[in-house]
Every structure is written in C-alpha cells, then in structure tokens.
Amino acid sequence: MKRESKTQYALLGILSQCEMNGYEIRKYIESTISFFWNESFGQIYPTLSKLEKDGLIREWEKTDVSGKKKKVYKVTRSGLEEFRRWMDTSPIQTTKRNELLFKVFFGRHMNPKLLTEQLDSEMEKQKEDLKALKVFQKELKTDWEKHPDNEYWNLTLEYAEKLSMLNLEWIQKVKGKMKEKR
Amino acid sequence: MKRESKTQYALLGILSQCEMNGYEIRKYIESTISFFWNESFGQIYPTLSKLEKDGLIREWEKTDVSGKKKKVYKVTRSGLEEFRRWMDTSPIQTTKRNELLFKVFFGRHMNPKLLTEQLDSEMEKQKEDLKALKVFQKELKTDWEKHPDNEYWNLTLEYAEKLSMLNLEWIQKVKGKMKEKR
DNA sequence: AGCACCATGTAAGTGGTTACATGATTCC
DNA sequence: GGAATCATGTAACCACTTACATGGTGCT
The missing domain is CATH 1.10.10.10 (Winged helix-like DNA-binding domain superfamily/Winged helix DNA-binding domain)
Structure with a gap:
C-alpha cells in the first residue's frame, strides 16, 4: 500500500x-x-x-x-x-500514540510525585488550549458568522473543547489517585 | 535538542x-x-x-x-x-495530527454523502474499540484484581472508554449536520 | 501435503524534525 | 544601529512502515 x-x-x-x-x-x-x-x-x-x-x-x-x-x-x-x-x-486514518496514556499505563514504575508534576504541566497545556479555543469560538461567532466554513470550524472547535475538558477531568482523577500513594 | x-x-x-x-x-x-x-x-x-x-x-x-x-x-x-x-x-509529548478533525475542518470541500460514509466507518471502529475495552475492563476486575498495575491499567481503560464515547457522540452530531445538507 | 501461525530479520523508501544559513524588512 | 520579525531554503539525521525473505512448528 x-x-x-x-x-x-x-x-x-x-x-x-x-x-x-x-x-x-x-x-x-x-x-x-x-x-x-x-x-x-x-x-x-x-x-x-x-x-x-x-x-x-x-x-x-x-x-x-x-x-x-x-x-x-x-x-x-x-x-x-x-x-x-x-x-x-482517502479513508480517515487515526494515529495511535499517546504518551500521556503510556505514562499512566506504566505508572507504577514512576515516582508518584514526579508523575504528578508531569500531569500538572500537561494540565497547564490543556488549560491554555482551552482558553485559546474559547477566544476562537467567540471570534467565529462575531467576525465569521457568515463564512461558508463556519459550521465546520465550529464543530472542530467543539470537539477540541470537549477533548480538553475530558483530558482535564481525567488527569485530575489520576492526580487524586497519586495523592493516596504518597 | x-x-x-x-x-x-x-x-x-x-x-x-x-x-x-x-x-x-x-x-x-x-x-x-x-x-x-x-x-x-x-x-x-x-x-x-x-x-x-x-x-x-x-x-x-x-x-x-x-x-x-x-x-x-x-x-x-x-x-x-x-x-x-x-x-x-522525560516530559510528556503529545503529537497533534488528527485526520478526523482535518476532514471536518475542511469538510465544506467534501461531498456530504462521502463524508458521512467516512464518519460511519470511523464510528464502526470506535464501537469495536469500545466493545474490546469493555471486555478488557471486565477481565481486569475478575482475573487481575490483585495485580500491582491494576489501578493504572484501569485508569487508562477509563480514559480510552470516555474518549471513544466522546468520539461517537461528536461524530453523531456531525452526521446530523451533514444530513441537513443533502 | 498443505495451511496457518510462530518467529526473526533486513532493505528500501518515506515522512518528518531540527539545525543551520542567509538575507530582507520593519520598528525603535 | 540593532533587534525582532519576515522569508526561504537545505542538509543531516532519525523514526517508522512496508515489503520481502526465510524457515520452523503444529494441526488436519
């Protein structure tokens, strides 16, 4: 192929x-x-x-x-x-390599404190993404309301937002579990 | 670097x-x-x-x-x-290439019927993943209850499950929008 | 006998990042 | 004048996939 x-x-x-x-x-x-x-x-x-x-x-x-x-x-x-x-x-191809999941899957081998730190910096990234997405969504609504791509762009933003939120919630949960270990 | x-x-x-x-x-x-x-x-x-x-x-x-x-x-x-x-x-590195989002972002250029078909096959994949994940989760609970990695594995499965569900819901929504276009 | 699967590896080629090099333009 | 940014490109190198080659084992 x-x-x-x-x-x-x-x-x-x-x-x-x-x-x-x-x-x-x-x-x-x-x-x-x-x-x-x-x-x-x-x-x-x-x-x-x-x-x-x-x-x-x-x-x-x-x-x-x-x-x-x-x-x-x-x-x-x-x-x-x-x-x-x-x-x-062309069919949609999804690549499968997620280092965040990798780290948690093999998380037992990590110092819980260090894992927590890595999760924290991941949360920071996600929060920044989320902030940028919100700005973008607002822009779409005000400045690009009539753009022919508006609907499509909006859908991708919605996905990105939900994914970021999912990430944040899950990381929070993992962090909670890590706390018990220390 | x-x-x-x-x-x-x-x-x-x-x-x-x-x-x-x-x-x-x-x-x-x-x-x-x-x-x-x-x-x-x-x-x-x-x-x-x-x-x-x-x-x-x-x-x-x-x-x-x-x-x-x-x-x-x-x-x-x-x-x-x-x-x-x-x-x-090593800090967690996330790769950013999502063809599913790509296709929707530039979705206006696609035949809605063909996009819908591609979304359908993506849904199929997700559903299969979800099924496999459920089996895996059950196995974890019954056969690997006492394994030291149990908690970590469970967390990753939980993430994967939620992600699959998010994907399914979102794709369903996009499909709905596509229906209006035909 | 033949098929499916176990098992190991290599070679070619693609895809991609990083670092380097160079020069124009803009702004203070 | 100097710094930041605009702008274009290349070379080296690494990561990874695909296809190919080869042979063993076990089952029917």
Missing part, C-alpha cells in the same frame, strides 16, 4: 481558504489549527515546490492596498480538484 | 511486566495497548538487538511446564533503572 504525505493536502486545504506564502502558512497553522495539525518549515517549503511543479498551486505577485508587492501561492483549478478527490476518497 | 525513539522504552516497559520474545511483544501490543500505542516488527527486532547490546535486556532460555524450550527477553537491573529514569524525567 502506498503511503503519501498528508502535508500536501494540508497545504492545498489551507491555500484553498486564503492565498499565502510559506511563512504565513506556518503562522496560520500555529494560530488556527495547531490543536489538531502541525507542519514544520522543513516540510512546508519543499512541499510548496512540489505542488507548484505539479501545477496544483501557482505563485502570484500580489499588490496589497498600500501598493506593496508580495508573493503568494494560489490553488489552481486542478489543485482544488486533487484536494477534493483526496478528501472524498 | 536530542530526539530519541520511544520504541525502546515501550519495549522495556512491556518486558518489565512479562518476559517475551519479539513476536509475542507484537501480539501483546496488538491485543492490550493498541488503543494508545503500536510498534511494527521493523522497529521491534532492531530495537531488541540494540537493547541487548546496551545490556538493558538479556536473552534467556526458558523451559515451560511441558518441557519445551523457548527464548525470551528479560529486563536487566540496569534496563529497569534506565526505564524508570526515562519515565521520571
């Missing part, structure tokens, strides 16, 4: 929403979909070259309102077709 | 529970921790060699009750120390 990088489809999907250069793609991912996706520069730039070579995206000179010139990539018609073809046909 | 494969720690963790050969490790993972971890033979065998070379595990000839001989790997004292050192000191 052939494996193919999903980076290319991620870039097509992102560029189909808004034209950007490589640097902006990275920032977009970081600030918008980082709760379920990430890409590094080392992947983005070579993939952009490949996509352009294949005619799925094209580089444009864009002049913004202030007259400044800027290079951006746009998805071509065949790029959009290829993206949709992939979306429609 | 140095990256190091987690495969080695997974193998140390597994072998610290029970002595096994490479083939059995694979089966163990498949049947027990597959809901949060996986390893392929292409990783397992080279890693076993490396661990033995480093003195963290050792090969033994084991004669079982019926007199048959069998090779198994056991964790050495320094192997256990190394495992515990890693458990105590």
Whole structure:
C-alpha cells in the first residue's frame, strides 16, 4: 500500500481558504489549527515546490492596498480538484500514540510525585488550549458568522473543547489517585 | 535538542511486566495497548538487538511446564533503572495530527454523502474499540484484581472508554449536520 | 501435503524534525 | 544601529512502515 504525505493536502486545504506564502502558512497553522495539525518549515517549503511543479498551486505577485508587492501561492483549478478527490476518497486514518496514556499505563514504575508534576504541566497545556479555543469560538461567532466554513470550524472547535475538558477531568482523577500513594 | 525513539522504552516497559520474545511483544501490543500505542516488527527486532547490546535486556532460555524450550527477553537491573529514569524525567509529548478533525475542518470541500460514509466507518471502529475495552475492563476486575498495575491499567481503560464515547457522540452530531445538507 | 501461525530479520523508501544559513524588512 | 520579525531554503539525521525473505512448528 502506498503511503503519501498528508502535508500536501494540508497545504492545498489551507491555500484553498486564503492565498499565502510559506511563512504565513506556518503562522496560520500555529494560530488556527495547531490543536489538531502541525507542519514544520522543513516540510512546508519543499512541499510548496512540489505542488507548484505539479501545477496544483501557482505563485502570484500580489499588490496589497498600500501598493506593496508580495508573493503568494494560489490553488489552481486542478489543485482544488486533487484536494477534493483526496478528501472524498482517502479513508480517515487515526494515529495511535499517546504518551500521556503510556505514562499512566506504566505508572507504577514512576515516582508518584514526579508523575504528578508531569500531569500538572500537561494540565497547564490543556488549560491554555482551552482558553485559546474559547477566544476562537467567540471570534467565529462575531467576525465569521457568515463564512461558508463556519459550521465546520465550529464543530472542530467543539470537539477540541470537549477533548480538553475530558483530558482535564481525567488527569485530575489520576492526580487524586497519586495523592493516596504518597 | 536530542530526539530519541520511544520504541525502546515501550519495549522495556512491556518486558518489565512479562518476559517475551519479539513476536509475542507484537501480539501483546496488538491485543492490550493498541488503543494508545503500536510498534511494527521493523522497529521491534532492531530495537531488541540494540537493547541487548546496551545490556538493558538479556536473552534467556526458558523451559515451560511441558518441557519445551523457548527464548525470551528479560529486563536487566540496569534496563529497569534506565526505564524508570526515562519515565521520571522525560516530559510528556503529545503529537497533534488528527485526520478526523482535518476532514471536518475542511469538510465544506467534501461531498456530504462521502463524508458521512467516512464518519460511519470511523464510528464502526470506535464501537469495536469500545466493545474490546469493555471486555478488557471486565477481565481486569475478575482475573487481575490483585495485580500491582491494576489501578493504572484501569485508569487508562477509563480514559480510552470516555474518549471513544466522546468520539461517537461528536461524530453523531456531525452526521446530523451533514444530513441537513443533502 | 498443505495451511496457518510462530518467529526473526533486513532493505528500501518515506515522512518528518531540527539545525543551520542567509538575507530582507520593519520598528525603535 | 540593532533587534525582532519576515522569508526561504537545505542538509543531516532519525523514526517508522512496508515489503520481502526465510524457515520452523503444529494441526488436519
């Protein structure tokens, strides 16, 4: 069975929403979909070259309102077709590696205090995520109410929120159990 | 920053529970921790060699009750120390790539019927996982009540169960939204 | 005899991160 | 002038999957 990088489809999907250069793609991912996706520069730039070579995206000179010139990539018609073809046909694959569960599964081997500390820092991350998600949800409601993707984005945010809450509750519970051990 | 494969720690963790050969490790993972971890033979065998070379595990000839001989790997004292050192000191890293969320986030580009089909097969997987988890939970209660790892295993199962249920509910909701579109 | 499963390993190739290098632009 | 950020890219290296090869064992 052939494996193919999903980076290319991620870039097509992102560029189909808004034209950007490589640097902006990275920032977009970081600030918008980082709760379920990430890409590094080392992947983005070579993939952009490949996509352009294949005619799925094209580089444009864009002049913004202030007259400044800027290079951006746009998805071509065949790029959009290829993206949709992939979306429609490739089955969803879920990767299964969860270090948090790993640590708890083999938790007996850990110093309960250290496990608790690691759980704490995991909780911090989750709380920050949750905060960012709330801001994002609000933005969606006020500024992007009429955007055609609104409903889809909202659903993913809802998932992310519920997952974060589940994580927090569960970690709290594990921490409780650890307390008994000390 | 140095990256190091987690495969080695997974193998140390597994072998610290029970002595096994490479083939059995694979089966163990498949049947027990597959809901949060996986390893392929292409990783397992080279890693076993490396661990033995480093003195963290050792090969033994084991004669079982019926007199048959069998090779198994056991964790050495320094192997256990190394495992515990890693458990105590390495921060939990969560990978962020969720194709299910990806598909929904860019869902506008999909044929709603095809998205629904993909969601259906994802639900099937989740339901099977859930069924397996229930069996596992029961086993834990009846056969492994007194096992020192019982509490930890139970916690991970609880997490996995809740996550599966969250997935199912959310997918159901997305499916509902898709129905309106057709 | 043949099939299923046990068992071990290697080689090729992909996917991905990290670190490094370089230079332009903007802002103070 | 100097720092931060914008911007692009490459090279080295690691992790991991897949496919292939090989042979043993046990059952029917």
